[in-house]
Amino acid sequence: MRFAFVLGEIASGMRRNLVMVVSVVLVTFISLTFVGAAGLLQLQIDQMKGYWYDRVQVAVFLCVENSTSESCASGPVTDEQRTAIEAKLKSPELSAYVDTVQYESQDQALVHFREQLANSPIVEAVTAEQLPESFRVGLVDPEKYEVISEAFSSQPGVDIVSDQREYLEEIFGYINIASLVALGIAVVMSVGAILLIATTIRLSAFSRRRETGIMRLVGASKAIIQLPFVLEGVIAAILGAAIASGTLWAVLRYGGQWLSREYPQMGFISTQELLLVVPALFLLGALLAGASSLLTLRRYLKV
Amino acid sequence: MLPSPTPARALAVLRGRRIAMIRFEHVTKVYDQKSKPALDGVSLDVDRGEFLFLVGASGSGKSTFIRLVLKEDRATRGAVYVAGQNVANIPSWRVPKLRRGIGVVFQDFRLLPNKSVFANVAFAMQVIGKSRAVIRETVPEVLKTVGLEGKNNRMPHELSGGEQQRVAIARAIVNKPGILLADEPTGNLDPTTSMGIMKVLDRINQNGTTVVMATHDDDIVNTMRKRVVELRDGSVVRDDAQGIYIGTTTAAAG
Incomplete structure (x- = not known):
């Protein structure tokens, strides 16, 4: 009976206050979408770290015809230099840091280059001679890049030592900024949502002051009087969270599909990751609405 | 239900005392430090089953009395x-x-305009969690007590x-309830209708409910011949066992 009664009260309250309820739904939808986007971007970073840190290598590029660095002053790398470099990479001093060493010839470099830039017209113009041969060094601890860099940067025949992790860090930096921006928008929108929920509840309490006055007089408990208002806000917020989740799903499903077709090696997050984000969105929406309506009721609905 | 709130009360019940x-x-109620108190040292007993008229001009403290009883x-x-x-x-x-x-x-009824007669009465039971069956049984009974049988489905504006x-x-x-407080219940009604309400x-009251009624209506007070307590500027100036609206100045104990 009580349950049915509270449901009935909620329904009638939401009907009377439909425009406000719709605006609460929309505002929470937008704010939670940005919260979710920020969360998903962080998950994307984690995913890429997990995927790439195992694969990133330090590349020791060897001198070619047109290298400009000092150690290449004597022209393209010679066979002795190459052998010395390889021996040094496999030496016992470095074995604590070096996990794997792989040689990439100029022809192999061209193949990789063509793979990576498949759609670019540059590919046709590049020949194997223009690309440097290299040693791809997998590190035991990717953070210890400095060791290799110091050991080889002045080695004859070595052009440059480059850490692929740097490129990744740069990408992560951009994603982080995007995620911070999303979070910033989310915070502003959430404040808007809280204020709007508070106003809605206030209006709702005002339009039903007759009912609540009578409920008070006949001795209805505080919970029964306040619950319909709180749930009204919570339901609206949960609707917003549902729409936000749907939007994020659609973005991941279709946007992610497109991205992973375009950049197959990037390791994009899939709709699986929503399983982590969606419950958080619902919880956050319900908390926002519940807290702001309880605070409002304390001021505007005497019990 | 919790046990009796105070030992004193339990004792009183044991002794069979009323x-x-x-x-x-000695109740004093001050709303605003600068103005006079709404109630000023009022001492009053209303016994179980009693019918009490609370009379006095507007602002004499009748409504404050009711608010204090309700712990408003x-x-x-x-x-x-x-x-x-x-x-x-x-x-x-x-x-x-x-x-x-x-x-x-x-005085202003305070019915819910969008609910029928039945629903208005049922509302008071719903909000304290009474079951549908109990409501269906009790509401028509009570409507009969107040003389509204057959008007279950009317809306307030049709009455x-x-x-x-x-x-x-x-x-x-x-x-x-054990107590019924009525704040000028006949204030908006004509004399004949008022008598019906009375x-x-x-x-x-005959069924055992203690009734306290604040009123201006001298006709009603004079006809009913019940206990009358008169408030003036927040003080009890008269307490007559079977009083009339404007009585003599001698105050008699209830």
């Missing part, structure tokens, strides 16, 4: 007891329980003022 349904002990306000000084319990000691979460034991009727007040009374007593209130 306990006052409502007891005011807190007495500035003194103590208010309802059914033997000092309302100041009732924690806020128990106030609803106090109010379930008190029915209230107002006369007197009928609307009967609905309000039905709503106030449907949960069988008959209803009298019948409720």
